[in-house]
Amino acid sequence: MKIYNTLTRKKETFSPLEEGHVQLYVCGITSYDYCHIGHARSGLVFDMVVRYLRYRGYKVTFVRNFTDIDDKIIARAAEQGVDSGKLAERFIDEFYTDMDALGALRADIEPKATEHIQEMIELIQELIDKGLAYPAGGDVYYRVGKFPDYGMLSGRKLEDMQAGARVDVNEQKEDHMDFVLWKGAKPGEPKWESPWGEGRPGWHIECSAMSRKYLGKNFDIHGGGKDLIFPHHENELAQSVGANACSFANLWMHHGFVTIKDEKMSKSLGNFLTIRDVLREYPAETLRFLIFSTQYRNPLDFSETALQDAQTGLDRMYDCLAQISRLVLAAETGSDSLIGQKDQKKIQSMRQRFEKAMDNDFNSAQALGHLFDGIKVLNKVCRMLAHQQGSAEDLELLKQAGATIQELAGLLGVLQQDPVQYFQEKKEALLAASSLSEEEINALIAERNAARQNKDWAASDAVRDTLLAHNIELHDGPDGTSWGVKA
RNA sequence: GGCGACGUAGCCAAGCGGUAAGGCAGAGGUCUGCAAAACCUUUAUUCAGCGGUUCAAAUCCGCUCGUCGCCUCCA
Numbered sequence: 001m002k003i004y005n006t007l008t009r010k011k012e013t014f015s016p017l018e019e020g021h022v023q024l025y026v027c028g029i030t031s032y033d034y035c036h037i038g039h040a041r042s043g044l045v046f047d048m049v050v051r052y053l054r055y056r057g058y059k060v061t062f063v064r065n066f067t068d069i070d071d072k073i074i075a076r077a078a079e080q081g082v083d084s085g086k087l088a089e090r091f092i093d094e095f096y097t098d099m100d101a102l103g104a105l106r107a108d109i110e111p112k113a114t115e116h117i118q119e120m121i122e123l124i125q126e127l128i129d130k131g132l133a134y135p136a137g138g139d140v141y142y143r144v145g146k147f148p149d150y151g152m153l154s155g156r157k158l159e160d161m162q163a164g165a166r167v168d169v170n171e172q173k174e175d176h177m178d179f180v181l182w183k184g185a186k187p188g189e190p191k192w193e194s195p196w197g198e199g200r201p202g203w204h205i206e207c208s209a210m211s212r213k214y215l216g217k218n219f220d221i222h223g224g225g226k227d228l229i230f231p232h233h234e235n236e237l238a239q240s241v242g243a244n245a246c247s248f249a250n251l252w253m254h255h256g257f258v259t260i261k262d263e264k265m266s267k268s269l270g271n272f273l274t275i276r277d278v279l280r281e282y283p284a285e286t287l288r289f290l291i292f293s294t295q296y297r298n299p300l301d302f303s304e305t306a307l308q309d310a311q312t313g314l315d316r317m318y319d320c321l322a323q324i325s326r327l328v329l330a331a332e333t334g335s336d337s338l339i340g341q342k343d344q345k346k347i348q349s350m351r352q353r354f355e356k357a358m359d360n361d362f363n364s365a366q367a368l369g370h371l372f373d374g375i376k377v378l379n380k381v382c383r384m385l386a387h388q389q390g391s392a393e394d395l396e397l398l399k400q401a402g403a404t405i406q407e408l409a410g411l412l413g414v415l416q417q418d419p420v421q422y423f424q425e426k427k428e429a430l431l432a433a434s435s436l437s438e439e440e441i442n443a444l445i446a447e448r449n450a451a452r453q454n455k456d457w458a459a460s461d462a463v464r465d466t467l468l469a470h471n472i473e474l475h476d477g478p479d480g481t482s483w484g485v486k487a
Numbered sequence: 488g489g490c491g492a493c494g495u496a497g498c499c500a501a502g503c504g505g506u507a508a509g510g511c512a513g514a515g516g517u518c519u520g521c522a523a524a525a526c527c528u529u530u531a532u533u534c535a536g537c538g539g540u541u542c543a544a545a546u547c548c549g550c551u552c553g554u555c556g557c558c559u560c561c562a
Contacts, residue, residue, distance in 0.1 A: 009491095011503085027562080028562090029562075030560085030561080035562090036562085037562095038561085038562045039562055040562090041562065042562040043562085045562090070560090071560080072560065072561090154490080154491090154557075154558085155490065155491070156489075156490055156491090156557090156558070157489090157490090159489095160488095160489045160490065160558085161489075161490090161558060203560090224562065225561080225562030226492090226556075226557080226562080227556085227557070227560095227561050227562065228561080228562070229557075230490095230557060230558065231557095231558085231559090232561090254562095255562075256492090256556095256562095257555090257556075257562075258562080259555080259556095262554070262555065263555080264555080264556070264561090265562090266560095266561060266562095267560080267561065268559095268560075268561075293499075293500070293509095293510075294499080294500070295500085295501080297492090298492095298493080298500090299492090299493080299555075299556085301499085303499095305498075305499085305511085306498090306499070306511095308511085309498085309499065309510070309511045309512085310499095310510090310511090312510085312511060312512095313509095313510050313511070316510085319525080319526095323525095323526095353508095357501085360503090363501075363502095365499095365500055365501060365509085365510095366500090366501050366502080366508070366509080368500095368501095368509075368510080369500080369501060369508050369509035369510075370508080370509080371509090372508090372509050372510065373508070373509065376509090376527090379525095379526060379527080380526080380527070382526090383517095383525095383526060383527080452520080455520075457520060457521070460520085460521095461521080461522080464522080464523085468523085473523060473524060474522095474523070474524085475523070475524050475525075476518090476519065476522085476523080476524090477518085477519095477524090477525090478518090482524095484524075486524095
């Protein structure tokens with residue numbers, strides 16, 4: 001497997017420190033508001049990473065933290081006149097609601113910053129003892145100039161940053177680039193006891209402390225969004241390497257942003273959609289499908305059209321599976337195989353091609369492409385077998401192909417419903433929103449069929465138009481007329 | 488100003504030195520009384536532009552243009 005490493009700026013062959021066991025730390029949310037689509041991407045990307053690594057036979061220890069104490073939380077709580085701890089807790093619950101709705105697996109360990117204050121204090125003390133940090137006026141700062149590798153992750157030099165720096169003037173810092181490890185408490189703010197007085201941890205220290213506690217000083221993969229590279233991950237790296245005097249995460253994975261009209265979706269721009277905004281209009285599976293139709297490092301432009309395209313594509317996949325399951329149940333078998341060698345090969349190589357794509361830095365877009373490629377062949381085969389008897393082996397191949405597609409798509413968390421049921425439920429949901437009942441529709445169809453018997457095409461078409469006006473589409477097939485609701 | 492990423496058909500998106508996957512939309516066909524739906528087939532001599540390296544470049548190098556991101560909280 002190859003994974004792109006932000007630290008080295010290239011794809012590297014992945015091999016965990018401990019044979020067969022991957023240790024993964026991902027930066028989770030700061031819990032003060034509902035999650036938006038960007039958080040969904042983050043959650044889903046690492047959900048896929050974990051699922052795929054496990055599929056590949058690795059044991060995965062997946063840690064994802066919650067930042068439940070922070071300036072933004074305090075500010076929001078003050079705004080709303082609620083306790084900051086309660087606010088943080090509430091939005092952690094909301095996070096779970098959303099991630100569960102998206103079908104994302106939970107992390108194995110989900111540490112909260114406020115439950116690891118002691119570990120952070122110890123780490124800060126170590127840094128002070130090593131001369132890498134200094135207390136000043138109730139705060140403690142990291143002495144960036146003492147860490148020669150500062151900037152190695154984000155690829156920037158201290159001098160360059162200072163030149164155009166937009167950092168707030170802080171008289172207590174020895175250097176403008178120094179960052180805070182511990183913040184002295186102002187009146188009324190949440191606080192904890194520490195050797196430097198009452199206060200709370202800075203943002204970056206929690207990840208250094210918690211990753212060390214749960215995964216050790218040196219572990220395999222550290223992940224998050226691209227916006228965390230600087231300063232968050234750069235600072236984490238400085239803290240951990242500084243304190244532990246050994247490598248920190250061997251590989252850094254950063255996913256791209258969700259954009260709207262090519263601009264980053266963010267709170268400050270106000271152009272964000274929450275996960276629940278989207279889930280009100282579209283199934284979670286559709287959102288997942290959309291997110292995985294772009295490789296995780298590239299930007300993903302979010303739009304209504306993109307969502308609809310994803311929905312159409314997903315329906316097409318389900319339709320193929322539904323055809324297969326109907327055929328497998330109903331078809332009679334003969335002795336001659338109808339599936340050509342080339343098609344057989346395409347079908348059978350699906351898994352291998354999917355794996356190759358995923359092995360290449362989790363290229364889910366290409367992996368889905370291979371699945372569609374297989375579906376095209378399977379559709380052709382289904383059509384053939386619907387008209388002529390194929391061999392028992394033909395049906396077995398179809399059945400296995402359907403199961404394989406569902407298994408592989410499951411690594412992306414899509415295509416997990418029973419296909420026949422999927423369309424049935426969809427139909428019911430749409431019908432519920434329609435102005436006609438099933439009985440009325442059936443009565444109208446009977447009426448039209450009578451007209452068709454009499455070759456009264458005008459009357460027949462009038463009924464069809466009436467139904468269409470209510471979003472009901474008729475499908476005339478060899479076995480009679482069925483109907484569906486137009487989406 | 489510093490650093491970085493990206494620019495592939497109408498739209499989305501793979502491609503990582505060997506001659507352009509896939510999806511959506513479009514066009515033709517099968518089916519149909521006609522349709523619709525579904526399915527099948529098809530759609531880039533060319534990868535922002537210009538140079539260079541190479542037997543061979545969308546892929547490597549340089550420059551130009553454009554878009555975006557980070558440098559401040561951010562997934």
